Amino acid sequence: MASLKALIVGGGIAGPAAAHWLSHIPGAKITLIERSSQMRASGQQIDLRVAGVDMMKKMGIEPAVRAVRCLEPGTQMIDTKGQTKAFFPAAKDGGGRQSMTSDYEIMRGDLVKILYRLTEDSTNVQHVYNTTVENFTQDDESDPDGNVHVTFSDGRKEDYDLVLVADGTGSKTRKIMLGPDAPDPRHRMGGYIAYFSMLSHPSDSDRFTLCQLPGPRMARAIMTRKDCPKLTRIYMMLGKRDDAVDAALKSGDLAALKRALADIYEGGGWETKRFMEALVNAPEADDLYCTPFEEVRLPKGSWSKGRVVLIGDAAHSATANGYGTSWGLIGPYLLAGELATLYKKDNSLPTASIIQAAKNYEEIWRPVALAGHGGSGFTGLLSPPRSAFGIRILHWVTGVATYLRLDKYIGFDGAVGKWKLPEYAALHEDRESV
Numbered sequence: 001m002a003s004l005k006a007l008i009v010g011g012g013i014a015g016p017a018a019a020h021w022l023s024h025i026p027g028a029k030i031t032l033i034e035r036s037s038q039m040r041a042s043g044q045q046i047d048l049r050v051a052g053v054d055m056m057k058k059m060g061i062e063p064a065v066r067a068v069r070c071l072e073p074g075t076q077m078i079d080t081k082g083q084t085k086a087f088f089p090a091a092k093d094g095g096g097r098q099s100m101t102s103d104y105e106i107m108r109g110d111l112v113k114i115l116y117r118l119t120e121d122s123t124n125v126q127h128v129y130n131t132t133v134e135n136f137t138q139d140d141e142s143d144p145d146g147n148v149h150v151t152f153s154d155g156r157k158e159d160y161d162l163v164l165v166a167d168g169t170g171s172k173t174r175k176i177m178l179g180p181d182a183p184d185p186r187h188r189m190g191g192y193i194a195y196f197s198m199l200s201h202p203s204d205s206d207r208f209t210l211c212q213l214p215g216p217r218m219a220r221a222i223m224t225r226k227d228c229p230k231l232t233r234i235y236m237m238l239g240k241r242d243d244a245v246d247a248a249l250k251s252g253d254l255a256a257l258k259r260a261l262a263d264i265y266e267g268g269g270w271e272t273k274r275f276m277e278a279l280v281n282a283p284e285a286d287d288l289y290c291t292p293f294e295e296v297r298l299p300k301g302s303w304s305k306g307r308v309v310l311i312g313d314a315a316h317s318a319t320a321n322g323y324g325t326s327w328g329l330i331g332p333y334l335l336a337g338e339l340a341t342l343y344k345k346d347n348s349l350p351t352a353s354i355i356q357a358a359k360n361y362e363e364i365w366r367p368v369a370l371a372g373h374g375g376s377g378f379t380g381l382l383s384p385p386r387s388a389f390g391i392r393i394l395h396w397v398t399g400v401a402t403y404l405r406l407d408k409y410i411g412f413d414g415a416v417g418k419w420k421l422p423e424y425a426a427l428h429e430d431r432e433s434v
Contacts, residue, residue, distance in 0.1 A: 003027030004339075004349050007150060007158070009133055009173045010166035011040060013108075013328035014312025016115035018164050019125050020059065021336030024427045025343055029124050031160075033131040033152075035167070039116055043108030044195045044233055044289070045070055045225050049091075050417045051368075052326020053104060055333060058421065064114045070105040070227040075208040077398055079391075080269030086398035087207070101208050107227055111325070133173050136163065138306045144350035148307050162354055163308045164335070169294055171314040177305050186294045186317075191218065191238035192245060193320045194261060194290035198278035200232045213268040214388040218242075220265065222272055231284065234275050236261060237320075241292075249290060257290060293319045295373050300366070304358035307351065309335060321372035323416065330421065331369065335361040337424030344426040364422065371416045 006022055008015045011034030019032045034040065048056050048065070056062055074089035090101040119125040132153040139146030147159040165173045169186060178185075206226045213220040219239030224232050238245075242264060248257035262276040279285045296317040303310045312328040338357035343349050349357075 003029055004162065004343075005160050006030045006162040006164065007148070007160045008032045008164045008166055010034065010168060010171075010312070010314070011036070011112075011116075011127070011129075012166065012168065012312070013111065013115065013325055014314075014332055015164075015166040016112070016119065017059075017329045018166060018311060018332035018336065019122075020115070020118040021333050021427060022164075022339070023119060023122050023125050024336065025340050025349075029126075030119075031126045031128060031158075032119075033128045033133075035130070035132045037130045039112060039129075041109035041112045042287070043112075044235075045072075045105055045227055046108045046111065046325045047102035047106070047322075048104040048329075049102050049323060049326050051419055051421050052323070052329055053102075054421050055326065055329045056104065058333070059118070059329070061114050061118070064117075065104055065106055065111070068106060068110040068114075069103075070107065070225070071206075072101045072105050072208055072225065072227075073206060075101045075210065076205070077395060078209055078211050078270070079395060080211060080213065082211075082270055085395035086402040088402065105227075108325075132167075133176065136176060136308070138308065139351075141306050141351055141355060144352065146307070146351050161307060161349065162339075164332070165308060165310045165314045166312045166332075167314060169291075169296060169313045169317040169319070171310070174310055174314050177308045177310070178302070185296050185298045187297050188241070189293035189295060189319070191240050192236075192242075192290055192292050194236040194238075194288065196234055196279055196285040196288040197231045198234060198275065198282055198284050200226065200230060201274070204232045211270045212391050212394070213265070213270075213272070214391055215268070217264065220268060222265065222268065222270070222275065224271075234279070236265065238264060245290070249292075254286065254288065258285065258288060261288075261290065291319060295319070297373070301359075301362070303362040303366070304355070307354050309358045309361070311335060316366070316369040316373075318370075318373050323372050327369050331361070331365055333424075333427075334365050334422070337422065337427055338364075340424060340426035368416055368419050 004025055004027060006028060008018050008030060011032055015032055019030050022028050022030050056065055072090060074087055076084050077086040078084050090103050134151045134153050136148050136150040138148050147161060148163045149159050151157050165171055165177060167173050204224060204226060209224045211222050213222060221237040223235040226232055242260065244260035248260050258280050262280050265272045265276050303315045311331045313324060338360040339349060342353040342357055346353065
């Protein structure tokens with residue numbers, strides 16, 4: 001049988017993770033395409049949690065992650081005068097109930113580089129930049145040797161046995177798979193999360209510092225993190241939609257987006273005046289990124305269609321729920337494991353086997369990947385109260401939790417912390433034939 005020929009669309013987290021695991025299937029030939037002209041090694045601080053830590057270790061990248069991780073001691077809640085009201089230390093080894101600081105905090109760009117290095121010297125993995133999928137069609141599912149016929153943005157055409165869609169929450173490739181009449185699976189949850197960089201001040205803490213701001217307009221929180229001495233990263237979480245922010249996001253006008261966000265935080269207290277002045281005026285803040293809180297909600301059984309399969313955020317995104325990075329590593333492993341197991345059984349991957357592997361992957365992964373949907377995780381910070389009195393009550397409650405060390409029992413990992421990675425022997429056998 002001809003070797004498996006796979007296309008991966010998207011070079012963020014899930015894409016290169018999938019390239020790594022698919023390369024374990026004997027004879028597989030993988031092409032990973034990225035729409036940018038180079039590796040997108042940018043973004044702010046992300047983390048690995050619960051089974052994501054086990055996944056990192058299984059991939060053999062723990063030493064590389066530890067070498068560049070952000071040594072954040074923990075998370076503190078402060079009031080608008082800058083006084084600490086609660087402190088939750090970092091979770092060790094990423095296990096157990098967790099605060100917002102994992103033991104494996106890492107800048108997104110650093111993790112992307114680590115993942116790319118897994119396959120950059122692989123003879124069966126090709127990385128292609130400045131390329132997107134323009135369209136594709138599939139042969140009938142009854143054809144055991146059917147293909148996905150892909151047309152790329154440069155007009156080139158190529159046939160593949162398998163296409164993995166990993167181009168994010170707003171995936172254009174997913175829309176092609178679902179069809180022109182399918183509803184947009186993105187569900188707005190209310191507000192936004194935004195972040196930008198600014199030059200550090202000596203008073204900026206190395207803790208993840210969170211300040212909830214009172215105000216009648218909407219629930220607001222502002223946070224700081226420091227992954228390096230020179231820069232402080234500012235995070236903003238807004239609890240409802242705003243016309244000016246929506247308009248700026250739609251137009252792509254960076255200056256307008258900065259002004260709209262600064263207006264919402266006017267008079268917020270603590271250091272918001274300094275932060276917003278930097279947002280509007282400092283060149284470091286040109287890395288501003290803002291996205292609505294969204295969840296990708298697809299009906300059961302729709303993570304795949306024929307030989308095309310959704311992975312990562314394209315399948316199950318939930319903005320800022322704390323698990324996106326871990327889930328972006330785990331999903332590709334499960335799909336590759338199911339494919340490798342069927343390949344070992346039959347020494348081939350006809351259409352029926354690929355379809356079955358995709359169904360198995362969704363059945364295993366869907367309950368866990370969707371467990372963070374519905375406004376849990378970080379988004380819960382934007383629930384009421386919004387009044388100064390209500391925030392004081394919250395500070396009292398979290399202060400008691402700190403004193404009694406209840407952070408070990410009230411972290412936000414929930415039931416997903418008990419879920420364990422399945423083992424796939426077929427992914428760890430001799431790879432001389434790859």
